[in-house]
Amino acid sequence: MEGPFALTLRTGNADRLYCLNAEAERQGLHRGMSWSDARAFCPDLLSAPARPDLDARFLSALHRWATRYCPWVARDGEDALVLDVTGSTHLWGGEAAMLGDMRDRAARAGLTLRLGCGPTRTAAGAVARYGEGPDDDPRQLPVAALRPDPDIVVALQRSGLRTIADLAGTPRAPLARRFGPELLTRLDQALGHHPDPIAPEADPPRYGLRMSLPEPIGLVEDVMGVTARLLDPLCDRLKAHEMGARKLTLTLRRVDRGSQQVELRLAAPMRDAQRILPLFERGVGEVEAGFGIDQVRLEATLVEPLPVRQTGLSAARSAPDRLDDLITRIGTRIGLENVQRFLPADSHIPERAFVIAPAAFTAPGGGWSCPRPRPLRLFPPEPVAGSGSHPPARLRWRRMSLTTARATGPERIAPEWWLEDEGWRSGLRDYWKVDTREGRRLWLFHTPQDPGWFVQGEFA
Incomplete structure (x- = not known):
């Protein structure tokens, strides 16, 4: 976009600049500046509301893309990634060639990257954010590149310490007494004197199991037996992560390499194999096995948090569990969206005092609050x-x-x-x-x- 442009985010009771383009920065604007002050400095400034949730989703996608260069990739704040390319650069012809490939591939996707390279993650991050090129010397960067508190940056600048080199040439004892040991730790990490390890993010757990059969099967009882053997460890994995399945997909591969899927949508998060298994009977009964099924795969394609809860003394299932099972059984026949419930609405008009919503995707509402009785x-x-x-x-x-x-x-x-x-x-x-x-x-x-x-x- 031509001209100054910025994204704004409401912080407290004021809108502040969240992200700016290069033209807005050349106008003297900076991140964190209030929207009213920014318009006073730059009347032609255009803006749009920021979406941090979409930024986080995009950064996750960029994280997956970055693993093509090295397996050690981690987030560095809310807007950056850090890669430990030790032992990987020779595959690309050196650091410069690797950075050039990153820049070219991102440019083809319409992205502009700020890249930095250094002996530690702090040094590389300082170069990427405050340097002019990926090979700049971190010592010549401003002290803000160490990312201390803004008040510390102002105090250092008032003391005449404007660059990292100025800070490195100052006696350490007075700096530690006045600004604390964290500033010196960040300085040592930027200069490579202190370890600055990268902890890559763990891959999200996958809730899927597969079983290859030595002999093809075709009877419903056999398919249900294999499903039961897959369902038990799958539910154990869900329980270990305190998750529950909302959608399960059973893929049946035939010997002729064709496959059929049985999709089960649940009315509530579940991880009880004994409750889930009977719900597959209708879908499995409609499968055309052909010359036989030689591979079965069961995957939870949609999961939701399901914390562990205290159980009662009775082994019988609770009323909400039985209701969820009933909704699931009916939903497999007519669709979960068609099983609906009435919920209270905030209106004193009789016709608008309720809404109709799918029971599988809503929680039961409280009772209607009416000072006078209403007809049935x-x-x-x-x-x-x-x-x-x-x-x-x-x-x-x-x-x-x-x-x-x-x-x-x-x-x-x-x-x-x-x-x-x-x-x-x-x-x-x-x-x-x-x-x-x-x-x-x-x-x-x-x-x-x-x-x-x-x-x-x-x-x-």
Whole structure:
């Protein structure tokens, strides 16, 4: 993008610059600067809200790409990676050739990298962030390249210590007393006098198992037996990481190299093999085995955290577990999205006091908070004959003649003016609970601005 541009992130109660392009930095702007001050310095500054979550996802993808150069790759802060290329540079023709290959491949993807090379991770990071080239001498960089606290940087600059070389030529005892030992440790790491190891990130666990069979199988009982043998160690691995499976994929490879998949979507995270195994029966029964199945693979393709919980004295399953199993069984037939539940909604309008959501992807909500009782059945308003502000003594509804025995109310409900609703354009409604002599318990409302009576619900 041409011209100054920056990403902003809300910190506290103010928007601050989170990331800038080169043109914005040339205008004197810097990261952490408030948005109002930045606009005062640079009126032409364009901005967009920052998304740190997307930055972290992109850095994870870049982490995987960097392992093509060496296996020891780790994150260095929120915006950088550090690689231990010891023993790997000769595969690329030297450090310069490796850095050049990184730069060229990133450029083809539309990325611009700031690269640095040094004896330690601190030195390489200082060169990448503050140097002009990847082979700059760390001693000539500013003291901010050591990344101490901003207050320490200001104090060092006021003392005349502006570069790492100035800091290295100063007696260490006064520096340690005034700024603490951490500054000297960072200095030694930048100069290569102190070890600065790189701890690569561990690969995320994979929840998948495979079994190759000496003889092809085709019976449902045999396939379920193999699935049970794979499911037990898979659930043990999930338990070790305190995770639960939400989606399981069973891949059955036939001897003719064709394969079929049985996908099981669970209503809640599970890692109990005895509960999961029967849920595969329907899908396995529909598999066409052909001349036989010689390989079975079971993988948890979607997992969620499932902490260990205290169990009761009874071995019987709890009611939520049985409900989750029921939802899963029904969901395998009609789809989990079609098994729905009612949830409370924050609205005083009767029609909007609830929402319908898939039961497998939502938690049960709390009870409805209503100062007055609500009918069990709710339907669109149906007009009835009547006049005045009190319920009529006799009314005819759905071809039934009813006589009012008791009326409780009114409860006035005003429309939500900020929402467009054709049904509530008439304005206020005064609701009454009417008990009839014939046994019907109706929910009537009266519209005072346009007099009329309507039935909208029926109590049990």
